[in-house]
Amino acid sequence: MLQEAGALLNWMRDIRRDLHRHPELGTLEVRTSRIVAGHLKKLGLDVRTGIGGHGVVATLPGKEAGKCVALRADMDALPVEEKNDVPYASATPGVAHCCGHDGHTAILLGAASLLCKFSDQLKGSVKFIFQPSEDQAPGGAVPMIADGALANPDIDGIFSLHLNPELPEGTAGIKSGYCTISSAEFILRMIGKGCHVASPHEGVDPVIMAAMVIMAGPTVVSRKINPLDPAILTFCTVHGGRASNIIPEDVWLTGSIRTLDPEKRESLANELDRVARGVARTGGGTCHLEVKPEYPSVFNHPELAAEFKESAAKIVPADKVIDKQSPSMTGEDVAYFHQKVPGVHWLLGTANPDLGFTHPLHSPLFDFNEEIMPLGAAIQACCAVDFLDNRQKKPLSPSSPPNPDNPVPDL
Numbered sequence: 332m333l334q335e336a337g338a339l340l341n342w343m344r345d346i347r348r349d350l351h352r353h354p355e356l357g358t359l360e361v362r363t364s365r366i367v368a369g370h371l372k373k374l375g376l377d378v379r380t381g382i383g384g385h386g387v388v389a390t391l392p393g394k395e396a397g398k399c400v401a402l403r404a405d406m407d408a409l410p411v412e413e414k415n416d417v418p419y420a421s422a423t424p425g426v427a428h429c430c431g432h433d434g435h436t437a438i439l440l441g442a443a444s445l446l447c448k449f450s451d452q453l454k455g456s457v458k459f460i461f462q463p464s465e466d467q468a469p470g471g472a473v474p475m476i477a478d479g480a481l482a483n484p485d486i487d488g489i490f491s492l493h494l495n496p497e498l499p500e501g502t503a504g505i506k507s508g509y510c511t512i513s514s515a516e517f518i519l520r521m522i523g524k525g526c527h528v529a530s531p532h533e534g535v536d537p538v539i540m541a542a543m544v545i546m547a548g549p550t551v552v553s554r555k556i557n558p559l560d561p562a563i564l565t566f567c568t569v570h571g572g573r574a575s576n577i578i579p580e581d582v583w584l585t586g587s588i589r590t591l592d593p594e595k596r597e598s599l600a601n602e603l604d605r606v607a608r609g610v611a612r613t614g615g616g617t618c619h620l621e622v623k624p625e626y627p628s629v630f631n632h633p634e635l636a637a638e639f640k641e642s643a644a645k646i647v648p649a650d651k652v653i654d655k656q657s658p659s660m661t662g663e664d665v666a667y668f669h670q671k672v673p674g675v676h677w678l679l680g681t682a683n684p685d686l687g688f689t690h691p692l693h694s695p696l697f698d699f700n701e702e703i704m705p706l707g708a709a710i711q712a713c714c715a716v717d718f719l720d721n722r723q724k725k726p727l728s729p730s731s732p733p734n735p736d737n738p739v740p741d742l
Contacts, residue, residue: 343704521581631676
């Protein structure tokens with residue numbers, strides 16, 4: 332299957348570079364979804380558009396009756412100004428594919444093309460889910476589920492991948508059980524009293540209060556959470572003031588809280604609130620903290636994770652299939668799909684220092700070697716074939732993650 336996938340490299344590269352040059356933010360993937368749907372229709376697939384916004388779903392029936400497996404990719408870009416000097420660099424100011432979703436989309440189209448060629452081997456059907464708005468909470472998975480992405484036919488399992496610059500190029504990483512963390516966004520307003528900069532004694536300076544909170548923030552994790560437990564509390568934006576001679580009325584801080592355990596996430600939020608109130612009280616001001624839960628932890632079905640390793644080893648050498656021991660600190664709304672059906676979310680390594688592909692996800696310099704795309708397509712296609720074959724032999728055990736946080740909301 333890898334050889335057939337290799338023949339699709341130029342086609343996938345052209346698609347990826349076109350999407351990369353014309354990125355679209357979450358909920359705005361109009362052009363992207365139109366291009367995806369067009370390629371799927373050319374493959375002769377039954378295509379539905381407008382699912383959960385700009386989502387696209389296509390179904391490939393097999394030659395035999397059986398279960399249905401889904402392959403999923405995200406399509407949205409980031410609000411980042413790209414700094415790569417390449418011919419296919421983003422032509423849209425302030426928007427770029429710096430999380431690899433252009434690659435995910437091209438890879439899934441490659442997997443769809445492959446499976447069309449191998450449809451006589453399918454003991455069931457395959458559904459291809461192209462999801463909008465993954466990187467911007469509340470995400471696109473929930474609206475797609477509400478719009479029936481997992482129905483007609485009903486999905487029995489789902490596979491998705493993410494490019495990963497922390498793993499060596501050409502490797503496939505998998506973590507059984509929880510493989511990502513539970514995330515929340517916080518918005519903290521430090522409230523003072525505005526005044527002329529020449530008379531600071533007549534006001535209350537929220538800039539100093541905000542600075543003190545930012546400096547104290549890391550101690551919330553280092554002194555309140557077991558060092559062996561994964562946890563992050565990070566400030567990402569600071570907004571306050573409009574003139575250099577005015578002490579502003581308030582300063583807004585936003586950031587992210589990430590833990591594996593949702594109870595620890597709530598504990599960190601409470602500690603941040605305590606620190607902010609203490610700083611505000613000392614400075615003579617007030618504060619207000621709002622915490623918005625984002626995505627739950629992604630739970631990889633243990634049996635499916637084991638089957639994934641067997642499928643991946645058919646495409647790459649067994650030593651290239653990496654059994655990850657710790658979860659990623661990223662968040663992913665594919666978690667909502669996994670709360671509905673058994674799933675596996677795996678990582679395709681992209682790190683290649685010799686070619687300069689070492690920049691992290693969300694960096695304005697992130698890029699990857701496109702020659703790995705056939706590898707991703709072949710592994711995804713092989714997972715689909717093997718899943719349907721395995722379900723003819725044995726059912727999966729119940730897959731719901733224990734006590735899932737942030738359950739799929741009703742829309």
